[in-house]
Amino acid sequence: MDLMPSAEQDEITTTVASFLAARLPATAHASVFVTPGPEIDPVVFRECAELGWLSLGLPEALGGVGYGLAEEVMLFRELGRGLAPGGFLPAVLGARVAAFAGQRELAASIVAGEVLVALATRDRVGADDVSVLHAAEATLLVVCDAAGAALYSLADCTLTPIDPVDGSIRAARGALGGATVASVSSEIDPVFVRGLVLCAAMQAGSAEAQRDLGVAYAGVREQFGKPIGANQAIKHRCADMAVRAEGAFAQVCYAATAADGGADRFVDEAVIAKYFADEAARLNGEACVQIHGAIGFTTETLPHRHVWRAHTLARALAVRAALLDHLVPRT
Amino acid sequence: MDLTFTQEELDFREEVRTWLHENVPKEARPHGDRPDSREFDLAWQKAQYDGGWAGISWPADFGGRGLSTIQQLIWYEEYALADAPWIGACFVGINHGGPTLIARASDEQKSFHLPKILKGEVVWCQGFSEPGAGSDLAAIRTRGVIDGDELVVNGQKIWTSFANMAEYQELLIRTGDEQRHKGLTWVICDMRTPGITVRPISTMDRGAEFCEVFYDDVRIPLTNVVGQVGDGWSVAMSTLSLERGTGFMADILHATRTIDELIEECRHRRGPDGRPVLHDDEYARRLAAAKAEITVLRSITYRSISRNIRTGMPGPEGSMLRLQYGDLVMGLSRLAIEILGPDALAYVDRFRAGGWTGNWLRAFAAGFGGGTLEIQRNIIGERVLGLPRG
Numbered sequence A: 001m002d003l004m005p006s007a008e009q010d011e012i013t014t015t016v017a018s019f020l021a022a023r024l025p026a027t028a029h030a031s032v033f034v035t036p037g038p039e040i041d042p043v044v045f046r047e048c049a050e051l052g053w054l055s056l057g058l059p060e061a062l063g064g065v066g067y068g069l070a071e072e073v074m075l076f077r078e079l080g081r082g083l084a085p086g087g088f089l090p091a092v093l094g095a096r097v098a099a100f101a102g103q104r105e106l107a108a109s110i111v112a113g114e115v116l117v118a119l120a121t122r123d124r125v126g127a128d129d130v131s132v133l134h135a136a137e138a139t140l141l142v143v144c145d146a147a148g149a150a151l152y153s154l155a156d157c158t159l160t161p162i163d164p165v166d167g168s169i170r171a172a173r174g175a176l177g178g179a180t181v182a183s184v185s186s187e188i189d190p191v192f193v194r195g196l197v198l199c200a201a202m203q204a205g206s207a208e209a210q211r212d213l214g215v216a217y218a219g220v221r222e223q224f225g226k227p228i229g230a231n232q233a234i235k236h237r238c239a240d241m242a243v244r245a246e247g248a249f250a251q252v253c254y255a256a257t258a259a260d261g262g263a264d265r266f267v268d269e270a271v272i273a274k275y276f277a278d279e280a281a282r283l284n285g286e287a288c289v290q291i292h293g294a295i296g297f298t299t300e301t302l303p304h305r306h307v308w309r310a311h312t313l314a315r316a317l318a319v320r321a322a323l324l325d326h327l328v329p330r331t
Numbered sequence B: 001m002d003l004t005f006t007q008e009e010l011d012f013r014e015e016v017r018t019w020l021h022e023n024v025p026k027e028a029r030p031h032g033d034r035p036d037s038r039e040f041d042l043a044w045q046k047a048q049y050d051g052g053w054a055g056i057s058w059p060a061d062f063g064g065r066g067l068s069t070i071q072q073l074i075w076y077e078e079y080a081l082a083d084a085p086w087i088g089a090c091f092v093g094i095n096h097g098g099p100t101l102i103a104r105a106s107d108e109q110k111s112f113h114l115p116k117i118l119k120g121e122v123v124w125c126q127g128f129s130e131p132g133a134g135s136d137l138a139a140i141r142t143r144g145v146i147d148g149d150e151l152v153v154n155g156q157k158i159w160t161s162f163a164n165m166a167e168y169q170e171l172l173i174r175t176g177d178e179q180r181h182k183g184l185t186w187v188i189c190d191m192r193t194p195g196i197t198v199r200p201i202s203t204m205d206r207g208a209e210f211c212e213v214f215y216d217d218v219r220i221p222l223t224n225v226v227g228q229v230g231d232g233w234s235v236a237m238s239t240l241s242l243e244r245g246t247g248f249m250a251d252i253l254h255a256t257r258t259i260d261e262l263i264e265e266c267r268h269r270r271g272p273d274g275r276p277v278l279h280d281d282e283y284a285r286r287l288a289a290a291k292a293e294i295t296v297l298r299s300i301t302y303r304s305i306s307r308n309i310r311t312g313m314p315g316p317e318g319s320m321l322r323l324q325y326g327d328l329v330m331g332l333s334r335l336a337i338e339i340l341g342p343d344a345l346a347y348v349d350r351f352r353a354g355g356w357t358g359n360w361l362r363a364f365a366a367g368f369g370g371g372t373l374e375i376q377r378n379i380i381g382e383r384v385l386g387l388p389r390g
């Protein structure tokens, strides 16, 4: 038993973080208004694809890098920490659907970053009404739940773009339509549950980033002749952020490792990871803005972007009530 | 990252499980001022020793098993799953006094005391807190003056759990003229020495082990000093690394059990509207959130142990665990008594079946152990995050 990342896993963190800092740096202004043009520079997205980011956890036999979920979460944690734009999560999930459904060519073009995928979350259990993220340039849409996962052609769905809270993600709402392009049941590949863990990893990364932003500001901003972080009201908020961030990432690691080991309680662990990381990202957002004072309320600093992102990801795949109801079913 | 256990560890788990299944006492631990609680705790400790399960990570030279951290973890996990009794009066000897002796005592002191602790022959208590020194432990004033080959101690300790049934005490006193952390001495005090008066203090959960202790010219041989005279602060702080945080796992799994029991209870128990409590979204989701939070605590503990095994150092998670656990236990027991409805009017002690009210009253203490929740937040803020001191 060892729940700390291996040297190889730490290496993923370092590589991804330095790539993001150089090629996709998070800036405060990026999402003040919905930026014109694509969500992510297609050239950069394809570079990421070449680095294997869209197929890290896909088995080698299916054209992937062949790592486990434990390696994949290291990548997604950095994407969350760095507020990376782009539909990485739906690409990874969509490629799995295609690959496990036997559509090798489709999977290959998703994994290469040529075919873009959007992420749909059903508005209610079993409904065709969906909320869609990364909708703008995508041609496919992945939708998944506990039973299975499917790819749809975006052109067959009726979607209306919305003005999203997080302007760095193109969003739409509407209804699924047409036949599925590919589909897999959760027995063949637990796409949904893996998605929960990866989404939780992004939220954990965001919770960590917010902790670090809050602590850094608390150490330099002075009022009443001393850093505000010397006051317990601020210090204790920072401590609570640290506890939530630690918990979120620890649970993500546990769930990912349980999945790689084929543990039967993997589903519950993943659900808990998503629930807790959503909460951690949201609550750390509230604390981080409060610590920053008025500037935290503006678009001059980064905290608001994490607030927007955390809110958006908390609505992806499964929301709080659904996650909790899975853990304690009524019957 | 890896969650698998070796074949040796799996065999060990099986062995532990079988033994616990056959040997965990069937009757509930006596609570409150029942005189037999000491006998119960010591007998259970002795049974563990005789079975070969006492001091799993303690050095073999002094009666321990000298096994690995992972095996210690497995023991605690199985202990909780088997619903084995609270450690009670053996707490300080096993979890604090003993480990301190292992870290800092002379071989002579170790060979005299450690086997007695493991065999369940003696009860230890901890004399640190004083009326003027709680969170601020370095403010202690109980004095020891060297007279020949003895220390003569005068002063008062308070909140000393189990002082009324203890043979020995880990006693922290001021022996020098220096201030604060300097000039302190950690000494083994025989509680039967003339000049010691123990007065019980009763607690809101009807516990009867809380005490204050008065010292009136109590003479303690200098050979009982652990470490050096004047080096008491560092001795007092040396305890915690032995089990590398595995002990927390038992508390966490115990709380997990409690939540599962509560969920089961809610399938049958009817709420004010006549429906099963679990059909109420609010209660069902609060229970689910509690289940999620305790599971996360388990993951933090696993990570903490993993880091500890790699680096040999306790990580920053100790304070995080205490903080999170303290908040969780309070919230959970409050939820339980809300669910109980009219049944929550009755007091049932925490060791008996359905002892939810006793559990809830005890939960108020979870915010103090090993430093209050506020002190834990200070530690995380200052030592982990590097924020300036107030």
Ligand SMILES: Cc1cc2nc3c(=O)[nH]c(=O)nc-3n(C[C@H](O)[C@H](O)[C@H](O)COP(=O)(O)OP(=O)(O)OC[C@H]3O[C@@H](n4cnc5c(N)ncnc54)[C@H](O)[C@@H]3O)c2cc1C
Pocket: A232, B125, B126, B127, B128, B129, B130, B133, B134, B135, B136, B158, B159, B160, B161, B162, B365, B368, B369, B370, B371, B372, B373, B374, B375, B378
């Ligand atoms: C069940 C139980 C068993 C115990 N057993 C033992 C024992 O066996 N031996 C022993 O020596 N002691 C024992 N203690 C005592 C325990 O160590 C103390 O209660 C603890 O250290 C706090 O001290 P205090 O109670 O004097 O509270 P205080 O230190 O007076 O604190 C009162 C309040 O002020 C807050 N506070 C204090 N300082 C700060 C600060 N710097 N910043 C923010 N807030 C602060 C505290 O968090 C708390 O809320 C036990 C306590 C309990 C509850």
